[in-house]
Amino acid sequence: MEVALCGGNTRRAHRALKARGLHIPRTTLMQWATTQHMDRYDALRREVIPKVHDRLARESEDLAIEYGEAERKTLERYLQVVPELKPAEAAGAARNMATSRGIATDKALLLRGRPNQISEHRNVGEIIRALKAKGATVTLPTEVLEGSAEEVAEDDPLPPAA
Numbered sequence: 001m002e003v004a005l006c007g008g009n010t011r012r013a014h015r016a017l018k019a020r021g022l023h024i025p026r027t028t029l030m031q032w033a034t035t036q037h038m039d040r041y042d043a044l045r046r047e048v049i050p051k052v053h054d055r056l057a058r059e060s061e062d063l064a065i066e067y068g069e070a071e072r073k074t075l076e077r078y079l080q081v082v083p084e085l086k087p088a089e090a091a092g093a094a095r096n097m098a099t100s101r102g103i104a105t106d107k108a109l110l111l112r113g114r115p116n117q118i119s120e121h122r123n124v125g126e127i128i129r130a131l132k133a134k135g136a137t138v139t140l141p142t143e144v145l146e147g148s149a150e151e152v153a154e155d156d157p158l159p160p161a162a
Contacts, residue, residue, distance in 0.1 A: 003033045004045040007052060064107065071100060
């Protein structure tokens with residue numbers, strides 16, 4: 001089970017087991033997982049995947065906190081040197097900070113279960129009704145365009161421009 005909890009990494013599984021007083025060689029763990037007990041290992045892996053994902057989420061949250069602290073320290077240092085930066089360096093630094101801020105905001109929204117994008121799906125009729133409800137005057141074209149099309153094979157050359 002330890003190999004499955006370690007995402008298939010037999011070295012890490014060996015170290016974890018050794019830390020608990022169990023001395024199982026890494027090669028034995030590898031053999032169990034890949035040949036001797038492969039079916040059992042696959043079943044265990046499917047069983048522990050939710051636990052592995054939970055651990056990864058916790059580790060990612062912990063790392064995000066540490067990265068946030070490092071960002072704050074970097075920002076403090078950055079703010080001290082801004083007056084000394086050349087215009088091009090200042091523009092690049094501002095862009096990088098804006099990008100970092102956007103990523104941090106996006107991830108914070110995701111972690112809180114809030115949407116990180118807004119999608120709207122309305123047809124033309126709904127848009128026109130909404131505009132009219134706001135007092136807009138909407139005039140639609142009354143002409144109908146007539147025409148025809150001819151399918152051209154991909155290997156046919158294009159006709160000369162008029």
